Amino acid sequence: xxxxxxxxxxxxxxxxxxxxxxxxxxxxxxxxxxxxxxxxxxxxxxxxxxxxxxxxxxxxxxxxxxxxxxxxxxxxxxxxxxxxxxxxxxxxxxxxxxxxxxxxxxxxxxxxxxxxxxxxxxxxxxxxxxxxxxxxxxxxxxxxxxxxxxxxxxxxxxxxxxxxxxxxxxxxxxxxxxxxxxxxxxxxxxxxxxxxxxxxxxxxxxxxxxxxxxxxxxxxxxxxxxxxxxxxxxxxxxxxxxxxxxxxxxxxxxxxxxxxxxxxxxxxxxxxxxxxxxxxxxxxxxxxxxxxxxxxxxxxxxxxxxxxxxxxxxxxxxxxxxxxxxxxxxxxxxxxxxxxxxxxxxxxxxxxxxxxxxxxxxxxxxxxxxxxxxxxxxxxxxxxxxxxxxxxxxxxxxxxxxxxxxxxxxxxxxxxxxxxxxxxxxxxxxxxxxxxxxxxxxxxxxxxxxxxxxxxxxxxxxxxxxxxxxxxxxxxxxxxxxxxxxxxxxxxxxxxxxxxxxxxxxxxxxxxxxxxxxxxxxxxxxxxxxxxxxxxxxxxxxxxxxxxxxxxxxxxxxxxxxxxxxxxxxxxxxxxxxxxxxxxxxxxxxxxxxxxxxxxxxxxxxxxxxxxxxxxxxxxxxxxxxxxxxxxxxxxxxxxxxxxxxxxxxxxxxxxxxxxxxxxx
Amino acid sequence: xxxxxxxxxxxxxxxxxxxxxxxxxxxxxxxxxxxxxxxxxxxxxxxxxxxxxxxxxxxxxxxxxxxxxxxxxxxxxxxxxxxxxxxxxxxxxxxxxxxxxxxxxxxxxxxxxxxxxxxxxxxxxxxxxxxxxxxxxxxxxxxxxxxxxxxxxxxxxxxxxxxxxxxxxxxxxxxxxxxxxxxxxxxxxxxxxxxxxxxxxxxxxxxxxxxxxxxxxxxxxxxxxxxxxxxxxxxxxxxxxxxxxxxxxxxxxxxxxxxxxxxxxxxxxxxxxxxxxxxxxxxxxxxxxxxxxxxxxxxxxxxxxxxxxxxxxxxxxxxx
Numbered sequence: 007x008x009x010x011x012x013x014x015x016x017x018x019x020x021x022x023x024x025x026x027x028x029x030x031x032x033x034x035x036x037x038x039x040x041x042x043x044x045x046x047x048x049x050x051x052x053x054x055x056x057x058x059x060x061x062x063x064x065x066x067x068x069x070x071x072x073x074x075x076x077x078x079x080x081x082x083x084x085x086x087x088x089x090x091x092x093x094x095x096x097x098x099x100x101x102x103x104x105x106x107x108x109x110x111x112x113x114x115x116x117x118x119x120x121x122x123x124x125x126x127x128x129x130x131x132x133x134x135x136x137x138x139x140x141x142x143x144x145x146x147x148x149x150x151x152x153x154x155x156x157x158x159x160x161x162x163x164x165x166x167x168x169x170x171x172x173x174x175x176x177x178x179x180x181x182x183x184x185x186x187x188x189x190x191x192x193x194x195x196x197x198x199x200x201x202x203x204x205x206x207x208x209x210x211x212x213x214x215x216x217x218x219x220x221x222x223x224x225x226x227x228x229x230x231x232x233x234x235x236x237x238x239x240x241x242x243x244x245x246x247x248x249x250x251x252x253x254x255x256x257x258x259x260x261x262x263x264x265x266x267x268x269x270x271x272x273x274x275x276x277x278x279x280x281x282x283x284x285x286x287x288x289x290x291x292x293x294x295x296x297x298x299x300x301x302x303x304x305x306x307x308x309x310x311x312x313x314x315x316x317x318x319x320x321x322x323x324x325x326x327x328x329x330x331x332x333x334x335x336x337x338x339x340x341x342x343x344x345x346x347x348x349x350x351x352x353x354x355x356x357x358x359x360x361x362x363x364x365x366x367x368x369x370x371x372x373x374x375x376x377x378x379x380x381x382x383x384x385x386x387x388x389x390x391x392x393x394x395x396x397x398x399x400x401x402x403x404x405x406x407x408x409x410x411x412x413x414x415x416x417x418x419x420x421x422x423x424x425x426x427x428x429x430x431x432x433x434x435x436x437x438x439x440x441x442x443x444x445x446x447x448x449x450x451x452x453x454x455x456x457x458x459x460x461x462x463x464x465x466x467x468x469x470x471x472x473x474x475x476x477x478x479x480x481x482x483x484x485x486x487x488x489x490x491x492x493x494x495x496x497x498x499x500x501x502x503x504x505x506x507x508x509x510x511x512x513x514x515x516x517x518x519x520x521x522x523x524x525x526x527x528x529x530x531x532x533x534x535x536x537x538x539x540x541x542x543x544x545x546x547x548x549x550x551x552x553x554x555x556x557x558x559x560x561x562x563x564x565x566x567x568x569x570x571x572x573x574x575x576x577x578x579x580x581x582x583x584x585x586x587x588x589x590x591x592x593x594x595x596x597x598x599x600x601x602x603x604x605x606x607x608x609x610x611x612x613x614x615x616x617x618x619x620x621x622x623x624x625x626x627x628x629x630x631x632x633x634x635x636x637x638x639x640x641x642x643x644x645x646x647x648x649x650x651x652x653x654x655x656x657x658x659x660x661x662x663x664x665x666x667x668x669x670x671x
Numbered sequence: 672x673x674x675x676x677x678x679x680x681x682x683x684x685x686x687x688x689x690x691x692x693x694x695x696x697x698x699x700x701x702x703x704x705x706x707x708x709x710x711x712x713x714x715x716x717x718x719x720x721x722x723x724x725x726x727x728x729x730x731x732x733x734x735x736x737x738x739x740x741x742x743x744x745x746x747x748x749x750x751x752x753x754x755x756x757x758x759x760x761x762x763x764x765x766x767x768x769x770x771x772x773x774x775x776x777x778x779x780x781x782x783x784x785x786x787x788x789x790x791x792x793x794x795x796x797x798x799x800x801x802x803x804x805x806x807x808x809x810x811x812x813x814x815x816x817x818x819x820x821x822x823x824x825x826x827x828x829x830x831x832x833x834x835x836x837x838x839x840x841x842x843x844x845x846x847x848x849x850x851x852x853x854x855x856x857x858x859x860x861x862x863x864x865x866x867x868x869x870x871x872x873x874x875x876x877x878x879x880x881x882x883x884x885x886x887x888x889x890x891x892x893x894x895x896x897x898x899x900x901x902x903x904x905x906x907x908x909x910x911x912x913x914x915x916x917x918x919x920x921x922x923x924x925x926x927x928x929x930x931x932x933x934x935x936x937x938x939x940x941x942x943x944x945x946x947x948x949x950x951x952x953x954x955x956x957x958x959x960x961x962x963x964x965x966x967x968x969x970x971x972x973x974x975x976x977x978x979x980x981x982x983x984x985x986x987x988x989x990x991x
Contacts, residue, residue, distance in 0.1 A: 113838070120736070121721065123736060127732040128730060131731070131732045139732070139736065151836045155835070156788065168836055172747065172750065173739070176739055179745060180738045180739040180742040183742065189729075189734075192726060192729060193726055194727060533731045535731055564745075575749050575750070598691045601691075606695050
């Protein structure tokens with residue numbers, strides 16, 4: 007089969023369809039000229055098939071390849087890196103279409119297609135993307151089948167059906183491999199997809215930033231608790247602590263970047279939960295205070311936030327334990343307290359003098375805090391995501407002029423006043439609350455749940471958290487942002503299509519919960535089914551199991567699955583339904599081993615007579631079997647099957663397996 | 672074919688036991704072999720690359736696709752195998768050809784169940800021919816083979832293979848349908864061998880060696896016998912009137928006699944073959960003599976094919 011095999015029509019049709027399906031999910035990050043290239047090449051290919059055009063010549067192919075290379079370079083700025091690599095791969099995938107002549111070329115194209123499907127997962131691995139990718143895979147398989155089919159005008163649909171049934175039959179084995187196949191750490195590092203613009207908390211924050219976040223219903227993370235879910239007003243998820251204030255912005259201090267574990271004592275009952283975090287592009291993890299995460303690359307930093315060695319740039323699952331009642335740094339380092347008292351040299355004089363006044367009125371720092379909270383509660387402060395503009399003295403203007411703002415205003419102002427009053431304090435940024443999904447018993451925390459609160463330090467009690475926003479808008483804490491701001495239009499304005507907008511419609515809301523639940527399951531059980539999680543799952547399923555047992559289990563289950571499929575596919579019971587005939591076939595085989603083969607059309611009796619003549623040593627057994635068979639078959643007598651089998655066994659004993667075959671006929 | 676050269680006898684004996692020859696062979700599980708094809712190997716390499724990508728990017732979906740395609744590969748083993756299993760092959764005979772022509776052997780494929788797609792069959796020497804066998808139907812394949820020797824062309828075991836559906840695996844079997852095609856000698860133009868019956872030559876020239884072998888013996892003269900055939904020497908010795916008898920003298924028909932020609936046996940057979948064809952075309956009766964065997968004189972298609980058959984099989988013990 008050395009000569010070039012042409013590409014059958016069916017194969018070509020499915021190849022073209024597969025190409026569209028393969029390229030489609032990449033369109034978001036492909037330069038536009040790729041589409042033009044594809045249209046051109048597909049048209050050319052069809053014209054070649056209709057014999058209206060020729061294959062490109064050598065120089066033409068070279069020109070096209072160089073052109074595609076330049077195109078990638080100019081639209082991506084480089085030829086290396088994942089993005090450029092994928093564009094190059096797709097350009098090759100398209101150009102190969104014109105160049106392919108033989109079945110082998112077409113197979114190269116199909117394999118390229120599978121690779122491109124894999125690369126699409128690097129950019130999007132959602133449930134929908136995963137399901138969608140079954141389409142191009144089916145089409146590619148159909149193309150492979152089409153390439154094998156005869157060139158005649160077979161219809162394309164049976165080909166697709168066969169491809170689909172192949173895939174379906176492969177699913178059980180695939181699931182088995184997916185669950186049991188051991189996962190390794192990366193063998194070497196590869197270029198990663200560039201970070202998409204991720205919205206979320208930043209490492210410094212001015213009031214506008216949180217207002218921005220509250221317009222987004224994008225998911226920040228999901229949390230599943232082992233026990234009951236704590237009350238909403240205890241769900242303060244710390245992400246990062248702001249210790250520096252420059253007069254406008256709150257930001258992380260450099261000291262917080264130094265991995266130095268703070269000193270704390272666990273008290274009370276711990277909460278255990280797992281979190282699936284969406285990519286944030288930041289290295290910190292979310293946890294309730296005081297959080298512990300058992301992972302090698304995660305540390306509790308000196309300001310009680312959890313920091314990972316690398317930024318979280320793809321969904322991350324981790325197990326956390328929190329001690330909400332822990333005693334935190336009753337005796338901190340002097341440097342820590344110093345950082346928590348830092349204020350700009352000047353500015354906001356009214357706030358400073360108010361702080362001094364509070365300090366004079368109350369000896370106890372705790373009393374100062376309570377006075378402040380009372381102030382927010384009693385004075386006509388309002389909660390709004392659209393605060394009136396403030397001048398350069400942002401604390402003064404907010405506290406004494408506008409009286410309207412949201413969490414970061416209150417937290418920032420309170421911290422400022424506490425510091426000015428000589429009480430160490432800092433702003434904590436993170437998320438508050440979360441939406442309970444009854445369908446899956448977990449919390450979904452979104453960007454609009456971003457929040458800021460305050461923690462202050464008191465001798466012996468250590469750090470104490472307090473939320474000034476609660477004094478102003480308790481419903482924000484108890485029910486969530488949306489309930490707190492029913493009248494405001496700004497909320498979710500960036501995502502008009504989001505289902506959250508319609509959550510008053512009961513069935514739609516249930517649908518939304520179901521869908522979210524599905525996505526969460528996808529995230530937890532499919533995307534995060536890696537190393538640690540696989541080990542734990544397998545442990546739960548099979549107890550302690552080592553690699554060898556796992557391998558044996560895999561092989562045994564796979565063999566069982568294949569055997570089952572073989573039974574279903576080949577239906578061996580259909581081969582010879584007739585037991586008499588089956589016995590007779592055995593008889594024939596026994597004699598055939600001795601070289602006596604029944605001729606076409608030779609009757610049972612004639613054959614037996616001939617066989618008896620040729621093999622006189624077993625003439626008796628042959629005769630007996632033939633008689634029994636004849637009586638059973640043609641005279642309709644009830645003949646004991648065992649008797650026939652006995653005769654056959656006798657015949658078999660007389661015929662040693664290694665008997666030489668005599669050439670007859 | 673490479674394996675065939677390797678330990679040919681052992682292999683042949685093993686195959687004989689496993690797939691006994693016969694004009695009617697049904698492919699069952701003992702008779703079908705299956706292995707990954709070159710494409711399948713390439714596919715495995717591609718899967719390995721995908722697995723490496725999945726590991727390095729820690730991407731569960733890439734793992735899933737790799738496993739899915741790997742499972743498809745495994746499932747395809749069953750499908751490829753099934754695409755031969757149960758197929759029935761029957762020998763369909765072959766027309767005789769002249770040496771140098773393509774012998775065409777017919778094989779009937781019969782499906783007693785499903786549709787068999789893209790089944791390829793042929794002898795390794797030539798190209799495999801691809802056919803589809805409709806569900807519950809039959810399909811006839813004619814495979815051409817170059818004829819290299821006169822006599823029976825027995826191409827031996829037929830290879831039947833299938834790579835359907837994905838081309839990743841090849842399932843095959845070696846089936847001996849005991850097919851044979853008769854190959855006549857290559858007709859080569861040349862002078863008609865000097866057939867004795869054609870002319871009345873004098874004895875002198877015959878004594879020089881021509882036609883000596885045609886000499887059958889002597890018999891008593893009967894009225895009407897030509898005086899030229901009288902055995903004058905015997906007459907002079909007082910043995911009475913004897914007539915020399917020649918076998919081909921039954922009439923005026925030409926006698927194509929192998930022994931009347933000189934040279935290489937094949938060349939002589941080729942010459943005779945040409946004349947058999949030529950004379951048959953002219954519808955002229957003739958006789959053929961191959962050492963002891965004499966056919967004819969006769970005319971007609973049967974005579975022609977009998978003569979050609981004897982020419983093809985001359986000197987070969989093998990009989991159909």
